[in-house]
Amino acid sequence: MPIAPERLDVLTALARKVVWLSSWTIHHANHIRPNADGLKVGGHQASSASLATIMSALYFQVLRPQDRVAVKPHASPVFHAIQYLYGRQTREKLENFRGFKGAQSYPSRTKDTDDVDFSTGSVGLGVAQTLFSSLVQDYVKAHGWMQERPEGRMIALVGDAEMDEGNIFEALLEGWKHGLRNTWWVVDYNRQSLDAVVREGLWEKFESMFKNFGWDVVIVKYGQLMRQAFAEPGGEALQRWIDQCPNQMYAALCFQGGAAFRKHLQDEIGDQGAVSALIGRRSDEELLDLMSNLGGHDMASMVEAFEAIDHDRPVCFIAYTIKGVGLPFQGHKDNHAGLMTPAQMEKWRAAQNIRPGHEWEKFEGLPQDPAELEAFLAHAAFNRGGQRRLSAPTIEVPASLAFKPSPVMSTQQGFGLVLNELAREKSELAARIVTASPDVTVSTNLGAWVNRRGLFARAEKADLFRSEKIPSTFNWDFSPKGQHIELGIAEMNLFILMSALGLSHQINGERLLPIATLYDPFIERGLDALNYACYQHARFMVVATPSGITLAPEGGAHQSIATPLIGMAQDGLASFEPAFVDELAVIMGFGFEHMQREAGEGGSVYLRLSTRTIEQPQRIMTAELQRAITDGAYWLRKPGANCDIVIAYTGAVAPEAIEAVGLCGESHRDVGLLAVTSADRLHAGWTAARKLRRDRRGLPHLSHIEKLLAPLPRDCGIVTVIDGHPATLGWLGSVAGQRVEALGVEHFGQTGSIGDLYRHHGIDANAIIDAAESLTVGAPVLHRKMAV
Numbered sequence: 001m002p003i004a005p006e007r008l009d010v011l012t013a014l015a016r017k018v019v020w021l022s023s024w025t026i027h028h029a030n031h032i033r034p035n036a037d038g039l040k041v042g043g044h045q046a047s048s049a050s051l052a053t054i055m056s057a058l059y060f061q062v063l064r065p066q067d068r069v070a071v072k073p074h075a076s077p078v079f080h081a082i083q084y085l086y087g088r089q090t091r092e093k094l095e096n097f098r099g100f101k102g103a104q105s106y107p108s109r110t111k112d113t114d115d116v117d118f119s120t121g122s123v124g125l126g127v128a129q130t131l132f133s134s135l136v137q138d139y140v141k142a143h144g145w146m147q148e149r150p151e152g153r154m155i156a157l158v159g160d161a162e163m164d165e166g167n168i169f170e171a172l173l174e175g176w177k178h179g180l181r182n183t184w185w186v187v188d189y190n191r192q193s194l195d196a197v198v199r200e201g202l203w204e205k206f207e208s209m210f211k212n213f214g215w216d217v218v219i220v221k222y223g224q225l226m227r228q229a230f231a232e233p234g235g236e237a238l239q240r241w242i243d244q245c246p247n248q249m250y251a252a253l254c255f256q257g258g259a260a261f262r263k264h265l266q267d268e269i270g271d272q273g274a275v276s277a278l279i280g281r282r283s284d285e286e287l288l289d290l291m292s293n294l295g296g297h298d299m300a301s302m303v304e305a306f307e308a309i310d311h312d313r314p315v316c317f318i319a320y321t322i323k324g325v326g327l328p329f330q331g332h333k334d335n336h337a338g339l340m341t342p343a344q345m346e347k348w349r350a351a352q353n354i355r356p357g358h359e360w361e362k363f364e365g366l367p368q369d370p371a372e373l374e375a376f377l378a379h380a381a382f383n384r385g386g387q388r389r390l391s392a393p394t395i396e397v398p399a400s401l402a403f404k405p406s407p408v409m410s411t412q413q414g415f416g417l418v419l420n421e422l423a424r425e426k427s428e429l430a431a432r433i434v435t436a437s438p439d440v441t442v443s444t445n446l447g448a449w450v451n452r453r454g455l456f457a458r459a460e461k462a463d464l465f466r467s468e469k470i471p472s473t474f475n476w477d478f479s480p481k482g483q484h485i486e487l488g489i490a491e492m493n494l495f496i497l498m499s500a501l502g503l504s505h506q507i508n509g510e511r512l513l514p515i516a517t518l519y520d521p522f523i524e525r526g527l528d529a530l531n532y533a534c535y536q537h538a539r540f541m542v543v544a545t546p547s548g549i550t551l552a553p554e555g556g557a558h559q560s561i562a563t564p565l566i567g568m569a570q571d572g573l574a575s576f577e578p579a580f581v582d583e584l585a586v587i588m589g590f591g592f593e594h595m596q597r598e599a600g601e602g603g604s605v606y607l608r609l610s611t612r613t614i615e616q617p618q619r620i621m622t623a624e625l626q627r628a629i630t631d632g633a634y635w636l637r638k639p640g641a642n643c644d645i646v647i648a649y650t651g652a653v654a655p656e657a658i659e660a661v662g663l664c665g666e667s668h669r670d671v672g673l674l675a676v677t678s679a680d681r682l683h684a685g686w687t688a689a690r691k692l693r694r695d696r697r698g699l700p701h702l703s704h705i706e707k708l709l710a711p712l713p714r715d716c717g718i719v720t721v722i723d724g725h726p727a728t729l730g731w732l733g734s735v736a737g738q739r740v741e742a743l744g745v746e747h748f749g750q751t752g753s754i755g756d757l758y759r760h761h762g763i764d765a766n767a768i769i770d771a772a773e774s775l776t777v778g779a780p781v782l783h784r785k786m787a788v
């Protein structure tokens with residue numbers, strides 16, 4: 001049903017207001033209250049104008065409370081302007097756009113206050129987030145949760161150049177595999193990127209690609225004015241000319257204006273009677289209005305296109321637009337950072353009947369009665385749901401997680417054992433866990449969990465090997481109740497899925513506890529997506545094995561050096577590298593709680609585990625030890641008052657550290673052994689304590705590591721060792737001023753046995769002893785480990 005003309009008028013007026021407010025926001029930040037560094041706010045005015053009609057159609061007409069949107073980064077002023085009209089954004093924040101605590105340059109769930117659904121910034125990621133959020137919504141529904149809430153559509157507003165990002169294609173393929181539904185991607189086809197005009201015929205590539213993956217494609221190319229003109233005599237020729245006009249030329253003519261269009265049209269098709277008359281009937285201004293009336297700028301066409309969708313298949317809309325439409329630099333290839341001058345702004349302000357000093361008034365200059373517009377907004381479907389950010393109760397986590405102990409095992413095995421125990425029990429915790437892996441489910445030890453909990457799919461699919469009675473260790477039955485999401489190899493997809501699963505409590509009102517397993521080196525492959533997920537405060541657990549050079553025969557390609565430093569530096573991610581399985585069980589329990597804590601306290605969790613089997617300690621896990629493990633370190637061998645050597649280790653090199661302590665002990669009576677379970681938390685605690693002391697001037701708050709190292713004499717030497725970059729622990733010497741020899745791996749690995757490689761990289765027991773000797777003045781260590 002076509003939209004009522006009065007409603008259309010209101011929507012069109014609101015869209016105009018949105019362009020004004022978004023441009024004024026940027027103008028204000030540049031010319032009225034420029035930021036102190038004199039930095040220009042580029043990259044927004046042109047991009048914002050491009051999407052203003054499309055976004056107004058969505059937010060004022062089409063969206064329902066349950067729908068969720070990822071707005072392309074540079075349209076953030078449009079988003080903020082719309083929220084301002086809805087009363088969800090303040091004038092103060094807009095006036096302070098891009099300033100300290102002002103509205104953000106790119107929509108941010110965590111930093112903006114106007115209820116952003118999905119953050120964007122690194123192009124491509126927000127787009128894929130909508131796809132995975134839709135899969136997560138299916139997951140939640142299929143598990144019988146979210147009964148009260150209708151299914152939402154997950155919508156991305158995508159730049160045409162944004163489509164260059166590879167992660168979008170990776171996501172498309174995954175979406176196809178999982179029977180994606182309820183997802184709309186609206187491509188702002190302005191045929192401009194940041195630097196240039198895009199290639200001819202790009203839309204055809206998009207169209208065939210999306211169709212290939214089972215999407216519907218809706219091309220919104222012509223606005224109403226155009227369609228009416230095409231129906232006039234000569235209209236067909238005009239349409240043919242528009243269709244054939246190269247992108248660069250069309251953009252250049254839009255920039256030059258009506259007279260330039262007229263000249264060009266006349267030169268190329270003007271001798272054909274009817275079309276000449278069609279052009280001749282219009283003034284330069286009317287001709288420019290006609291030629292810039294592409295579908296994406298025509299409210300009626302956009303609303304019609306959106307409202308025509310009466311199914312849940314994924315849809316790609318390709319909406320033709322002009323970058324910077326209606327602004328003096330429209331269509332100019334350099335307009336990405338284009339800003340209107342104060343003189344241009346003044347002219348534009350006057351043309352819109354906006355009185356000086358009334359620029360921020362919501363309905364200033366619009367023909368409609370403000371009360372009528374206020375009522376319109378109050379009744380808009382989008383506005384009916386109230387607060388869009390939902391919440392969910394905390395899932396209880398037992399004080400300790402059980403596992404079946406074994407005297408010799410790896411932390412990776414331990415992880416499988418803990419999950420296996422969880423899989424057997426009927427608890428809310430186990431029900432809310434959802435695992436995912438990029439084709440490394442079995443090799444990261446998730447097999448037992450998957451056997452018990454099954455794979456997720458909306459439709460049942462039995463494991464044929466099982467039904468055919470072919471022996472196999474793994475049952476791969478798919479069902480709507482399954483709790484493992486099997487992904488293809490793309491690690492970007494894994495982390496964006498984590499981002500979607502890990503926001504389920506806020507998006508769907510149903511908490512999930514997602515766990516991702518992958519090979520540690522491939523964290524780097526998905527790092528931007530991991531960072532994105534953390535930036536959005538999504539909550540998940542990353543379990544990475546093998547790590548370091550412990551999977552020695554696989555060589556440098558599968559060995560990770562930098563990940564401990566990534567774990568330390570990544571905001572929103574608490575990283576752990578336990579050596580023993582009892583530590584791991586404590587950390588996992590802590591992790592499930594940490595994932596549920598409020599922003600600022602909790603976060604996601606990264607466990608860097610190993611496939612190296614080592615002897616496990618037989619000990620009682622006291623509350624004090626538990627606490628120390630999650631704080632980041634404990635004395636495995638406590639030093640005495642005369643200690644002159646401490647060996648501090650992390651992770652899989654524990655046996656080397658223990659052996660070195662034993663050998664050192666023959667000539668040094670007092671050697672300490674510090675087990676570091678989390679360099680990240682230890683370091684964070686230390687920096688936080690120092691800051692606290694500085695801020696409060698002398699409050700005697702000591703961090704965990706300061707308390708641990710306090711009894712050591714100043715001239716005690718510390719040798720640190722990790723199967724990863726030595727800088728991870730190298731800072732320990734700064735805590736109390738001891739000298740440090742930091743051992744670790746700095747170069748891509750060879751293949752070989754663990755023994756060969758630990759020797760080669762200098763992290764074996766002998767290297768630790770050599771380092772200890774270089775720090776101490778006491779008697780030399782008499783014995784070394786024999787080469788095997």
Ligand SMILES: Cc1ncc(C[n+]2csc(CCOP(=O)(O)OP(=O)(O)O)c2C)c(N)n1
Binds near residue numbers: 121
């Ligand atoms: C991963 C990443 N690389 C580069 C950028 C810088 N950047 C921001 S927008 C943009 C291109 C914009 O083109 P398009 O998506 O077509 O949007 P439009 O400017 O046309 O609105 C680029 C390269 C970014 N934000 N993220």
Ligand SMILES: [Mg+2]
Binds near residue numbers: 193
């Ligand atoms: Mg573009």
